[in-house]
Amino acid sequence: xxxxxxxxxxxxxxxxxxxxxxxxxxxxxxxxxxxxxxxxxxxxxxxxxxxxxxxxxxxxxxxxxxxxxxxxxxxxxxxxxxxxxxxxxxxxxxxxxxxxxxxxxxxxxxxxxxxxxxxxxxxxxxxxxxxxxxxxxxxxxxxxxxxxxxxxxxxxxxxxxxxxxxxxxxxxxxxxxxxxxxxxxxxxxxxxxxxxxxxxxxxxxxxxxxxxxxxxxxxxxxxxxxxxxxxxxxxxxxxxxxxxxxxxxxxxxxxxxxxxxxxxxxxxxxxxxxxxxxxxxxxxxxxxxxxxxxxxxxxxxxxxxxxxxxxxxxxxxxxxxxxxxxxxxxxxxxxxxxxxxxxxxxxxxxxxxxxxxxxxxxxxxxxxxxxxxxxxxxxxxxxxxxxxxxxxxxxxxxxxxxxxxxxxxxxxxxxxxxxxxxxxxxxxxxxxxxxxxxxxxxxxxxxxxxxxxxxxxxxxxxxxxxxxxxxxxxxxxxxxxxxxxxxxxxxxxxxxxxxxxxxxxxxxxxxxxxxxxxxxxxxxxxxxxxxxxxxxxxxxxxxxxxxxxxxxxxxxxxxxxx
Numbered sequence: 001x002x003x004x005x006x007x008x009x010x011x012x013x014x015x016x017x018x019x020x021x022x023x024x025x026x027x028x029x030x031x032x033x034x035x036x037x038x039x040x041x042x043x044x045x046x047x048x049x050x051x052x053x054x055x056x057x058x059x060x061x062x063x064x065x066x067x068x069x070x071x072x073x074x075x076x077x078x079x080x081x082x083x084x085x086x087x088x089x090x091x092x093x094x095x096x097x098x099x100x101x102x103x104x105x106x107x108x109x110x111x112x113x114x115x116x117x118x119x120x121x122x123x124x125x126x127x128x129x130x131x132x133x134x135x136x137x138x139x140x141x142x143x144x145x146x147x148x149x150x151x152x153x154x155x156x157x158x159x160x161x162x163x164x165x166x167x168x169x170x171x172x173x174x175x176x177x178x179x180x181x182x183x184x185x186x187x188x189x190x191x192x193x194x195x196x197x198x199x200x201x202x203x204x205x206x207x208x209x210x211x212x213x214x215x216x217x218x219x220x221x222x223x224x225x226x227x228x229x230x231x232x233x234x235x236x237x238x239x240x241x242x243x244x245x246x247x248x249x250x251x252x253x254x255x256x257x258x259x260x261x262x263x264x265x266x267x268x269x270x271x272x273x274x275x276x277x278x279x280x281x282x283x284x285x286x287x288x289x290x291x292x293x294x295x296x297x298x299x300x301x302x303x304x305x306x307x308x309x310x311x312x313x314x315x316x317x318x319x320x321x322x323x324x325x326x327x328x329x330x331x332x333x334x335x336x337x338x339x340x341x342x343x344x345x346x347x348x349x350x351x352x353x354x355x356x357x358x359x360x361x362x363x364x365x366x367x368x369x370x371x372x373x374x375x376x377x378x379x380x381x382x383x384x385x386x387x388x389x390x391x392x393x394x395x396x397x398x399x400x401x402x403x404x405x406x407x408x409x410x411x412x413x414x415x416x417x418x419x420x421x422x423x424x425x426x427x428x429x430x431x432x433x434x435x436x437x438x439x440x441x442x443x444x445x446x447x448x449x450x451x452x453x454x455x456x457x458x459x460x461x462x463x464x465x466x467x468x469x470x471x472x473x474x475x476x477x478x479x480x481x482x483x484x485x486x487x488x489x490x491x492x493x494x495x496x497x498x499x500x501x502x503x504x505x506x507x508x509x510x511x512x513x514x515x516x517x518x519x520x521x522x523x524x525x526x527x528x529x530x531x532x533x534x535x536x537x538x539x540x541x542x543x544x545x546x547x548x549x550x551x552x553x554x555x556x557x558x559x560x561x562x
Contacts, residue, residue: 022075382427
């Protein structure tokens with residue numbers, strides 16, 4: 001158990017015992033006590049913890065909040081606890097101040113746990129599927145995929161640190177209209193390169209990658225003369241050859257690009273497999289059995305409005321082909337029913353927001369608890385340089401690819417910057433700032449803090465303590481602030497997982513780096529007093545550990561030299 005968690009449990013027990021004691025003495029009577037809630041006050045002068053329990057009881061106890069609060073304080077037994085004092089504030093808040101020694105225990109615990117500091121086991125034994133990026137395999141990945149990749153991969157790491165058994169998954173859209181369009185685009189470009197004078201489809205994929213694919217195909221097949229046999233084939237057969245070859249190449253490049261970005265998937269799930277394994281048929285059977293489907297104008301509909309949605313949705317078109325919606329239902333039933341995940345998270349663009357309610361409705365209709373499915377929606381990001389919007393792509397200047405971005409600013413800056421704001425926030429990605437080696441660049445600022453600690457420890461390698469460590473010598477405000485910040489990492493990870501917001505950890509990393517720099521400027525580590533020197537060395541070693549653990553969660557390097 002972490003020190004903060006232990007302290008909170010002790011405070012809650014003190015409050016609970018005081019309430020029971022007060023009622024036994026006849027101060028007031030309450031049949032059912034509300035849950036005791038603790039919070040950390042924003043202002044340090046209000047103590048380390050506060051509770052509003054006395055303000056929840058007046059109607060039940062028929063006493064004023066401050067009277068109830070006073071009774072709790074009078075009956076609180078704090079001997080042999082970390083609590084130094086209790087006081088009443090405002091209309092009835094109760095503030096708790098802790099003895100300084102608890103922060104010393106935090107430093108000791110960090111040294112003992114090392115790389116595991118911050119991990120919890122609350123979700124041990126539960127399985128967690130996180131599907132993210134899932135870019136259309138018909139072309140290169142763009143900026144939206146870059147942000148989704150950073151968000152999804154860090155959310156997966158956070159979930160692992162809270163005990164989940166996590167599967168990172170990429171859903172390959174290798175069936176449906178986009179594949180038809182992909183085949184048409186490849187085929188027309190091939191025929192053009194073979195000398196046929198035909199127009200390119202207006203709605204085709206016009207990126208340079210389509211031309212490059214077909215140029216390479218012709219070269220590898222031995223030139224235009226050797227490729228003449230493909231012109232004699234049935235169009236459908238030729239398209240199938242092109243699609244299968246180019247999809248394989250595109251997916252291979254996606255894997256390579258994502259690995260460069262620090263993302264490694266456990267599963268690459270093919271949409272086509274939903275048809276091959278009869279998952280589409282199984283989903284359709286379950287939906288029909290729910291009684292929530294009906295036929296109209298030759299199509300099969302799902303009565304989504306029964307679940308609070310604005311309109312019903314088509315499952316099977318009047319031409320007999322399943323819709324994307326039915327495929328999505330089948331995919332999620334595969335995750336929940338076939339593979340048995342306890343929880344599934346998807347990272348989607350904000351433009352898919354309207355799809356969330358109807359997918360959850362379908363889960364409910366088929367017997368899956370929709371609360372097990374969560375969707376993280378992310379807003380768009382605008383790339384900026386010198387106050388101007390930037391278009392960096394080498395492909396027609398219409399999109400910014402993931403590879404372009406990594407080449408421009410590097411993996412660490414990209415991952416860190418994409419998580420400076422919560423996923424549902426718009427923000428401007430300042431390319432110039434991401435390249436700066438200054439304290440204004442947040443990722444540089446955090447990494448420099450880690451490198452600075454490593455430099456100090458190298459310089460003082462012979463002076464590092466072996467024993468007789470006295471952490472009570474750490475009494476300066478900057479030391480206490482740093483120790484307090486170190487104590488909050490486990491809680492920050494838990495909250496980030498609950499809120500599905502990895503930006504909490506980038507903010508935590510920045511705040512921790514700021515606290516360290518304040519400590520560094522105010523407190524010399526190499527001092528004559530051996531005891532104080534040893535204590536400060538232990539503190540910065542703990543800080544290095546926590547910074548590294550946080551950066552590890554973010555998928556960002558923790559450099560030892562800069």
